[in-house]
Amino acid sequence: MNDSRAAGGDGRFLGAVTAAACHDLMNHFATFSQALGLMEDCLAADARTRLRSLGFKGGFEHKERFQELIAMLHGQLERAVGLTEALALAAHSVDREGRDVPPPEAVRALLVLCERLLKRRKVTAVLDTAAPAATPPWPALRQADYLGPVLEVLLACLPHMPMGGELRLACRAGAGALAVTIGPGEGRFSDDARAACLGAARAAGVEVAPGESLTLVFQEQPTSTPASCPPDAGQAS
Amino acid sequence: MPIYDVNILLVDDEKEFTSTLAERMALRGLRVRCVYSGEEALKEIAAEKPDVVVMDVMMPGLKGLDILRHLKATNPEIQVILLTGQAGTRDGMEGMKLGAFDYLLKPLALDALLAKIAEAAAVGGKAQ
Numbered sequence: 001m002n003d004s005r006a007a008g009g010d011g012r013f014l015g016a017v018t019a020a021a022c023h024d025l026m027n028h029f030a031t032f033s034q035a036l037g038l039m040e041d042c043l044a045a046d047a048r049t050r051l052r053s054l055g056f057k058g059g060f061e062h063k064e065r066f067q068e069l070i071a072m073l074h075g076q077l078e079r080a081v082g083l084t085e086a087l088a089l090a091a092h093s094v095d096r097e098g099r100d101v102p103p104p105e106a107v108r109a110l111l112v113l114c115e116r117l118l119k120r121r122k123v124t125a126v127l128d129t130a131a132p133a134a135t136p137p138w139p140a141l142r143q144a145d146y147l148g149p150v151l152e153v154l155l156a157c158l159p160h161m162p163m164g165g166e167l168r169l170a171c172r173a174g175a176g177a178l179a180v181t182i183g184p185g186e187g188r189f190s191d192d193a194r195a196a197c198l199g200a201a202r203a204a205g206v207e208v209a210p211g212e213s214l215t216l217v218f219q220e221q222p223t224s225t226p227a228s229c230p231p232d233a234g235q236a237s
Numbered sequence: 238m239p240i241y242d243v244n245i246l247l248v249d250d251e252k253e254f255t256s257t258l259a260e261r262m263a264l265r266g267l268r269v270r271c272v273y274s275g276e277e278a279l280k281e282i283a284a285e286k287p288d289v290v291v292m293d294v295m296m297p298g299l300k301g302l303d304i305l306r307h308l309k310a311t312n313p314e315i316q317v318i319l320l321t322g323q324a325g326t327r328d329g330m331e332g333m334k335l336g337a338f339d340y341l342l343k344p345l346a347l348d349a350l351l352a353k354i355a356e357a358a359a360v361g362g363k364a365q
Binding site: 022023026027029030031034037038041045046077081088125199 | 251253254257258259261264295322343344345347360
């Protein structure tokens with residue numbers, strides 16, 4: 001598996017820097033959120049005060065417009081928080097052992113981060129969350145070991161997807177390996193898309209299970225050691 | 238005793254966050270003070286003992302967990318709610334082991350925080 005970029009010094013550095021930046025962003029978002037809340041409080045207080053003391057009908061003239069804008073900002077903030085959470089999770093993949101994050105959660109974070117790329121072709125990506133009856137423990141893999149190759153396959157596939165198409169992904173564990181299946185929402189990949197995916201998987205040194213569906217197999221690497229990193233580097237608080 | 242009687246201390250080095258949060262709580266009639274470092278927090282607690290401390294985990298100087306350890310050794314009746322980022326859940330869990338009442342992830346909703354403060358104060362015998 002070609003994980004040299006992810007596991008190397010550059011990867012660790014970028015992981016730590018990204019995680020630290022995410023920490024800062026979350027603190028900013030927390031302030032934005034409270035400031036928006038305070039604006040709402042003030043608008044509400046304004047209306048109450050005027051109604052009570054002056055008998056005005058409306059209070060602040062632009063109150064409704066401000067409320068709309070505040071609601072819009074709350075929505076944008078929610079998106080930003082989601083992206084930052086996903087980025088923080090992915091950033092930790094290169095500077096920490098990722099065994100405590102189940103692969104479906106890590107893959108979901110990757111899809112959140114790819115949303116903009118997917119939108120260029122109006123493609124949606126759905127992670128299958130149906131839990132198998134008996135789930136064996138997830139194999140000991142660093143997130144970088146599988147997230148990088150999954151991303152490369154997704155990026156290779158994307159130009160060959162129909163506009164407005166759907167990608168479905170699923171993670172399964174078994175026999176010391178993680179299997180990530182990638183396929184179209186309906187039917188099967190076009191020959192071009194499948195060839196592009198296989199080429200990307202091959203370039204990333206990833207095993208592809210035989211069969212109709214495209215299943216990337218990541219074998220557990222017991223010798224894989226976590227990168228050295230200060231215990232709380234980049235942790236948000 | 239209603240939540241309005243609970244003496245609350247906010248501790249976070251993010252000044253704008255802390256002061257805005259304190260202002261919103263004050264608008265709701267809550268008794269709240271805020272400080273911006275662990276060192277200031279210890280002085281403030283010595284000057285007037287709060288019922289509930291809401292405290293960031295990661296601050297320059299004295300960290301939230303350091304203050305928590307100190308409080309649990311000297312004033313175990315003070316309930317502590319930790320604030321942590323998404324990636325700091327391990328710190329939050331560590332705080333729970335050290336005796337924190339609970340931890341909340343930033344960014345947080347005020348209603349969720351107020352509900353948690355009421356729960357914490359009830360454990361300390363101060364709120365209904």
